[in-house]
Amino acid sequence: LSPMLSQVTCFSLPMCVPSDFTLFVEEPECNFCVAINTTICMGYCRTKDSIVRDEVGPLLNQKSCTYEKVEYHTARLPGCADNAVFTYPVALSCHCGVCRTENHECAHRNNPGLQRLGQSSCTKPVWHIYPYLGQSDYSIPF
Template sequence: MSPFFVMSLLFGLIFGQTASLCAPAEYTIHVEKRECAYCLAINTTICAGFCMTRDSNGKKKLLLKSALSQNVCTYKDMLYRTALIPGCPLHTIPYYSYPVALSCKCGKCNTDYSDCVRERVRTNYCTKPQKLCNL
């Protein structure tokens, strides 16, 4: 192997995580309740991007467990905000809490606060008249 190839490989392994493109990204959530008259469009930030992963199909006996990680772009720091859904009757709780990503990291997906499955069937749109959330 050429020295350039070996140095490139080492550089990629050492600095791979820092080159990952995982960062807060703008996202619009559409929220509606059956009882309420309006759909609320909320502008927030979520964690999105590319993280370096390692193929877990390799020889598991020859590799360390840490070399088999499947990292995702997930929250490092976040806070929750609460919005009021307009047009709700008095017997309905008109509040919706949502996460705001402050910073992101590449790591294992935590199901305590993240949806770790990507569903392509679900859509993010309103079926009722839309109001924009102003905080």
């Protein structure tokens, strides 16, 4: 029953896919906090670690949900001097793979200041920016 239960559990967890995410950018010299709607890679990736390391050596297989294809969009930050811009990733596709620390954030951040249940931690008025054409305040690539 145990192997069958673990297989059932595996399929009930959300798999590694692009997921909607709101990124809040607040710069001290700007009049607004910018809410950027984008997609990030999020979900379950199977990870294994052997319990018999002493006999066979380490059999560690750690994978994380990371970008397979990604675009970078640049948005102008409204209310800033000198036309300040911010570049952010938009996940097009994701896969379970080794996290490359040289260009990806591989650790989970436990930050209560991030958006939670539709609220933001911004101290300034929020200005929304969307990554796709047809949405209001579309971010124009440079």
